[in-house]
Amino acid sequence: MKIGIVCPYSWDVPGGVQFHIRDLAEHLIxxxxxxxxxxxxxxxxxxxxxxxxxxxxxxxxxxxxxARLNFGFLSAARVRRWLHEGTFDVxxxxxxxxxxxxxxxxxxxxxxxxxxxxxxxxxSRAMIAAYAILQAALEKISAxxxxxxxxxRTLVEHLGGDAVVIPNGVDVDFFAxxxxxxxxxxxxxxxxxxxxxxxxxxxxxxxxxxxILAARPETRLLVAGRGDEEEAVASLPKEMRARVEFLGMVSxxxxxxxxxxxxxxxxxxxxxxxFGIILVEAMSAGAPVLASDLDAFAQVLxxxxxxxxxxxxxxxxxxxxxxxxxxxxERRGELRERGSAHVRRFDWSTVGADILAVxxxxxxxxxSVAADERTGLRARFGLAxx
Amino acid sequence: xxxxxxxxxxxxxxxxxxxxxxxxGRLDRLHTRIDAARAALDAQLLRRASVTxxxxxxxxxxxxxxxxxxxxxxxxRQSPEDHREVAESELSAALRAxxxxxxxxxxxxxxxxxxxxxxxxxxxxxxxxxARRFHNDAVRAARALRRHRTVRWFRxxxxxxxxxxxxxxxxxxxxxxxRPGS
Numbered sequence: 001m002k003i004g005i006v007c008p009y010s011w012d013v014p015g016g017v018q019f020h021i022r023d024l025a026e027h028l029i030x031x032x033x034x035x036x037x038x039x040x041x042x043x044x045x046x047x048x049x050x051x052x053x054x055x056x057x058x059x060x061x062x063x064x065x066x067a068r069l070n071f072g073f074l075s076a077a078r079v080r081r082w083l084h085e086g087t088f089d090v091x092x093x094x095x096x097x098x099x100x101x102x103x104x105x106x107x108x109x110x111x112x113x114x115x116x117x118x119x120x121x122x123x124s125r126a127m128i129a130a131y132a133i134l135q136a137a138l139e140k141i142s143a144x145x146x147x148x149x150x151x152x153r154t155l156v157e158h159l160g161g162d163a164v165v166i167p168n169g170v171d172v173d174f175f176a177x178x179x180x181x182x183x184x185x186x187x188x189x190x191x192x193x194x195x196x197x198x199x200x201x202x203x204x205x206x207x208x209x210x211x212i213l214a215a216r217p218e219t220r221l222l223v224a225g226r227g228d229e230e231e232a233v234a235s236l237p238k239e240m241r242a243r244v245e246f247l248g249m250v251s252x253x254x255x256x257x258x259x260x261x262x263x264x265x266x267x268x269x270x271x272x273x274x275f276g277i278i279l280v281e282a283m284s285a286g287a288p289v290l291a292s293d294l295d296a297f298a299q300v301l302x303x304x305x306x307x308x309x310x311x312x313x314x315x316x317x318x319x320x321x322x323x324x325x326x327x328x329x330e331r332r333g334e335l336r337e338r339g340s341a342h343v344r345r346f347d348w349s350t351v352g353a354d355i356l357a358v359x360x361x362x363x364x365x366x367x368s369v370a371a372d373e374r375t376g377l378r379a380r381f382g383l384a385x386x
Numbered sequence: 387x388x389x390x391x392x393x394x395x396x397x398x399x400x401x402x403x404x405x406x407x408x409x410x411g412r413l414d415r416l417h418t419r420i421d422a423a424r425a426a427l428d429a430q431l432l433r434r435a436s437v438t439x440x441x442x443x444x445x446x447x448x449x450x451x452x453x454x455x456x457x458x459x460x461x462x463r464q465s466p467e468d469h470r471e472v473a474e475s476e477l478s479a480a481l482r483a484x485x486x487x488x489x490x491x492x493x494x495x496x497x498x499x500x501x502x503x504x505x506x507x508x509x510x511x512x513x514x515x516x517a518r519r520f521h522n523d524a525v526r527a528a529r530a531l532r533r534h535r536t537v538r539w540f541r542x543x544x545x546x547x548x549x550x551x552x553x554x555x556x557x558x559x560x561x562x563x564x565r566p567g568s
Binding site for chain 2: 110112136139140142143144160161162163164354357358360361362364
């Protein structure tokens with residue numbers, strides 16, 4: 001099958017959607033499909049052979065922050081050329097509502113279009129105003145995928161219609177086979193995520209830490225992620241700061257080894273999550289998971305059966321659960337076992353098969369993707385005079 | 387004076403005409419999408435019924451289960467259009483009754499050729515809800531547009547029948563579809 005995938009965000013900036021598209025494309029290529037990914041990228045960025053650059057993304061203020069987007073005449077022309085040269089059987093657009101490549105492709109293409117909705121942002125004011133334009137472009141999507149039941153609900157509320165739920169994929173064996181590192185073992189708690197992004201929840205964990213250290217003084221907290229380390233531990237009493245080790249940005253290999261090594265993985269995120277891929281990665285590596293009870297997390301953890309949940313933003317509840325788990329190797333073993341079994345459904349072999357099933361459903365009996373040749377002005381006048 | 391007025395009138399008329407033509411194009415595209423989605427749904431339903439019938443006649447299952455499945459699959463394939471949703475729902479219920487236990491699925495997998503049959507059935511029961519969701523999503527979009535004043539007043543939908551959603555019970559058997567949500 002000839003598949004075209006559209007990535008809305010810069011290929012050179014690391015992010016969940018980009019990683020998902022990279023893994024999906026590589027999985028499909030391994031299965032023998034022809035895949036081309038259209039993504040914004042700087043001209044100097046080295047790209048894998050399957051990625052086509054749609055030019056540089058421009059930073060613009062959008063929806064309360066600065067987003068890097070692609071739009072305008074040049075980008076639209078590149079999209080059209082990519083569609084024309086690709087002659088795809090199906091195109092798969094990610095995040096079609098962001099005013100970037102996804103929306104441009106929706107607008108410029110016709111034929112079988114699949115779209116994945118990753119985030120579950122409340123509808124922005126711009127989107128309400130642009131609803132008519134957006135609706136006309138979104139109507140072309142033949143199949144919608146939401147990454148979680150939570151994302152699907154938001155989608156249905158804001159745009160109407162329906163979507164199938166296909167979770168994000170993880171290479172489970174990559175994490176399951178990683179070698180633990182001895183210096184990261186022995187009474188360790190793991191945290192992975194941006195340090196300076198409060199929604200990732202490190203402050204909550206820092207508030208819980210004194211109680212955890214009081215009950216189990218030998219505990220160490222290993223933090224992997226970008227951000228200001230001094231500021232992160234500022235709220236801790238001085239003598240406790242040594243119990244927190246910062247590893248900085250880690251490679252994929254080190255991330256897997258870290259997750260294999262820790263006694264407990266804590267995800268104290270306070271919001272803004274529509275899936276929670278890190279929990280799936282932790283479970284793949286066999287780490288017992290303790291996470292805040294966000295909708296998306298509860299679903300990934302099978303409502304608490306595959307990992308423990310604590311009340312969101314409640315540092316006391318987090319501390320209580322962490323102390324209990326660290327002192328109960330049997331319960332941790334049980335969580336490891338359940339997590340490893342539960343996580344198989346997120347493996348690329350399963351997720352990839354589901355996505356291919358969607359492609360096959362929409363291409364059944366449909367013509368291939370083509371550039372949407374707009375009716376010429378003369379034809380329109382012809383119609384207008386009727 | 388009158389010339390300017392005429393020019394303005396023409397401009398407005400042309401603008402209205404362009405808008406109507408654009409809306410008609412949208413509607414046309416939506417109808418095409420519904421047709422394609424309906425064809426895909428039919429194909430998936432037929433596939434599910436065929437695999438079920440094959441399993442029922444293969445002698446893998448006990449005679450009682452075989453008859454239940456054969457009956458349901460046969461009814462689904464032969465049912466007239468106005469009874470289709472009920473017949474397909476009954477096939478779903480029959481499949482759930484027979485393949486409710488993972489032991490039954492395991493038994494099918496163990497016999498020669500059973501592995502393929504089981505995966506084919508699992509794929510079929512997984513794809514029916516998918517195809518149905520895509521179809522009903524297209525129907526919803528078309529209905530939303532057709533209810534629009536412009537479309538009604540100018541009869542842009544022509545003689546195309548008002549699109550109907552396909553409602554049925556498509557819950558797959560637990561033992562065959564071990565996935566979250568769907």
